[in-house]
Amino acid sequence: MSKLIFTCSKGYENNLENELVRNGFLSRSVFQGCIYAKSAEKAGKAAEDLCFPHFCMIDPVLIEGASVNTISREIAEKFFNINKTRKIESEWPFLILPNQSITGIGKRESAVEEQTGEYLRRIAGKIFRLAVHRLPEEQGINRGMILYFEDFDKVHLSSDFVWYGQKRVSDDPDAPSRSFMKVEEAYQAMGLHPSKNQTVCDLGAAPGGWSYSAAKKEAVVTAVDNGELKAGAKNNIRIARLAADAFSYIPDRTYDWLFCDMVEHPNMVLKLLEKWIDKKWCRYFIVNLKFGRVNPDELLEKLTSNSSYVKKRCLDLKVRHLFHDRDEITLMGRLE
Numbered sequence: 001m002s003k004l005i006f007t008c009s010k011g012y013e014n015n016l017e018n019e020l021v022r023n024g025f026l027s028r029s030v031f032q033g034c035i036y037a038k039s040a041e042k043a044g045k046a047a048e049d050l051c052f053p054h055f056c057m058i059d060p061v062l063i064e065g066a067s068v069n070t071i072s073r074e075i076a077e078k079f080f081n082i083n084k085t086r087k088i089e090s091e092w093p094f095l096i097l098p099n100q101s102i103t104g105i106g107k108r109e110s111a112v113e114e115q116t117g118e119y120l121r122r123i124a125g126k127i128f129r130l131a132v133h134r135l136p137e138e139q140g141i142n143r144g145m146i147l148y149f150e151d152f153d154k155v156h157l158s159s160d161f162v163w164y165g166q167k168r169v170s171d172d173p174d175a176p177s178r179s180f181m182k183v184e185e186a187y188q189a190m191g192l193h194p195s196k197n198q199t200v201c202d203l204g205a206a207p208g209g210w211s212y213s214a215a216k217k218e219a220v221v222t223a224v225d226n227g228e229l230k231a232g233a234k235n236n237i238r239i240a241r242l243a244a245d246a247f248s249y250i251p252d253r254t255y256d257w258l259f260c261d262m263v264e265h266p267n268m269v270l271k272l273l274e275k276w277i278d279k280k281w282c283r284y285f286i287v288n289l290k291f292g293r294v295n296p297d298e299l300l301e302k303l304t305s306n307s308s309y310v311k312k313r314c315l316d317l318k319v320r321h322l323f324h325d326r327d328e329i330t331l332m333g334r335l336e
């Protein structure tokens with residue numbers, strides 16, 4: 001049995017809990033933005049590919065102490081003990097997963113982070129010099145130091161964790177919409193993005209955040225939408241706008257990428273994606289599905305079940321509730 005702590009976007013705990021239960025995890029306590037669970041699999045193996053969590057701490061230990069000093073010393077010692085037999089020769093992430101429900105805990109988190117650093121420097125200076133306060137290079141199972149404050153005097157520490165690829169990304173002043181950040185985050189979660197001179201078809205493109213992002217990567221974009229493009233997407237030499245309906249649009253070539261971010265029924269968008277896959281009209285895709293009136297848990301189950309057409313046809317499919325997603329999920333797929 002593995003003990004696990006999952007974090008997710010605030011307000012999506014029920015979706016995460018349903019996903020965990022569907023995948024055979026035992027949900028024990030649900031907090032705002034966080035679920036404590038158990039898994040029959042060792043070392044959280046089964047937790048590697050899920051949609052709603054952002055992080056999963058594997059076999060965390062609980063540290064209790066009234067002062068910053070006590071907690072920090074204990075964290076440093078525990079971390080040192082856990083890793084005593086492991087060779088640490090490359091950079092490792094030292095991260096605090098923010099508690100989204102306790103007001104004012106941020107100061108405590110920062111103070112403990114600093115003081116723990118001080119102790120680690122004293123006990124294991126060589127290892128501490130390799131600590132970095134940033135996300136790992138790759139999503140999946142990683143190693144480092146992850147802390148989660150249950151309260152001012154209770155901290156969970158784990159050395160092994162899963163990161164699902166979500167990340168807050170910066171906006172661009174010329175981007176015509178905040179959706180720009182969603183697609184930029186999707187590249188990160190997918191580990192791939194359009195590159196120079198690759199072709200992108202963006203269905204439901206207006207006002208053009210996704211198209212603008214692809215154009216910034218020097219891709220050649222066809223933006224399909226009856227709506228107008230704005231800001232950095234308007235009159236962009238890398239973007240050709242086509243005023244058409246995405247469902248009846250028939251491409252005249254195979255695109256490298258299909259982008260699709262339409263406010264339409266998710267089942268209809270899914271059918272459209274299946275058509276694109278079936279006709280081999282794209283090699284990669286990023287598709288956003290808005291829940292609308294559809295039950296998100298049923299939608300996710302349909303997408304990830306073994307009978308899912310999209311899943312069967314993809315060499316790699318990731319379905320994520322991104323940091324920048326609200327009532328929607330993002331599908332990222334590689335077909336070859």
Ligand SMILES: C[S@@+](CC[C@H](N)C(=O)[O-])C[C@H]1O[C@@H](n2cnc3c(N)ncnc32)[C@H](O)[C@@H]1O
Binds near residue numbers: 177203209224261
């Ligand atoms: C959420 S916005 C897209 C935002 C865009 N991804 C961005 O980054 O700015 C949804 C767009 O889908 C378009 N849309 C909805 N149904 C469509 C359809 N059947 N064909 C083409 N565009 C459609 C709407 O006109 C709207 O501009």
